[in-house]
Amino acid sequence: MPIFTRADGRIDLKSLSLPEIEAALTGLGGERFRALQVYKWLWQRGVRSFDEMTNVAKAVRAKLEEHYYISFLEVVAVQKSIDGTHKFLWQTEDGHKIESVLIPDDERNTLCVSTQVGCAMACTFCLTGDLGLRRHLRPSEIANQPLQVREKLDATYRITNVVMMGMGEPLHNIDNLIPALEIYLGEQALNFSHRKVTVSTVGLVPQMQRLADALPVNVAVSLNATTEEQRRQVMPITRKYPMEELLAACRTLPLKATKRITFEYVMMAGFNDSMADAQRLAKLMRGIKSKVNLIPYNENPDRDIKRPPDAVVKAFQHHLVTHGIQASVRVTRGRDISAACGQLGKADPTKSTVEDEKIAAIRIRREGEGYDASRFAFDDIV
């Protein structure tokens, strides 16, 4: 795993894999088999200090402390939407703000996780793209999000599914993503089933292959268009990896027999919501084990893009379904707290203090659609 060293010279122990912790422990004169205990303390118990690792010899704990530290995200704010969606605003050690969103549903609670601060992909319709890429998140920062959400919320909100659909392009950060996913899937760590973890991408073709070779997680592709020209207009990455190449890669991706690739399709009125688009999309999906997730655009004051009327979305879905394509419509969640798709990072203009952050977040909500303070609770957990 990539090693992260803090200014004081100590290494982020949570960015080490289990074999690396074994090597570290033996290097410090500890017993190799204790590594598993340390790993569980970190990822299952979520300890914040070495002193809590009571079954590790005191001398070894002291040595660990000398060379390593246990990283955490600082909780800046937790907002709860009227629909039960929770948005977590975190601060990294170097002062960046990132977000995770927990979306409770009838039978599942999905956590939407960030993988970068900002994003370099510059999709024209997405607000996170406005930030540009500030930096990649480390494995520990990607994995601390579910760990710390688990700590904050009670059993009602037990995380059942994880989607890498927060800020950032996960596959642009694949060197940190794969070690992070190993922590997610590790039985001795976060212990999520690979069936419940989804990585969403704009379509970085070589990295999709690399991910599929490394781990059996689900893949979602943000397609959002039905012709090369149309996709190039809104997703600059299409210039590097044309849609044709992307779909060809999807056809041959080594998926488990039971898996399908999810294609996310953000519907923008008058742009990609015509029946001709529906027909082309159905054709593009031929020969791919796919399911399509239609996402009516979440309108916002920063873009002159409209969500298509429900009837248009329904007709589009109907065309796909009657042509043998599995297609669902994503229900918008957490819009009142700027937690919906494409809204993350919006409440993160470069501000210096936590107080400023809160004020900015409130201002942005006020400027947005009909802000009404009574509609959500603003729990401050600093």
Ligand code: SAH
């Ligand atoms: N970079 C990855 C992970 C982010 S997922 C990816 O693009 O797949 C975020 C999803 O939200 C993407 O499918 C994106 O197309 C969608 N999205 C962005 N802005 C949106 C908006 N305003 N309304 C609805 N969906 C949006």
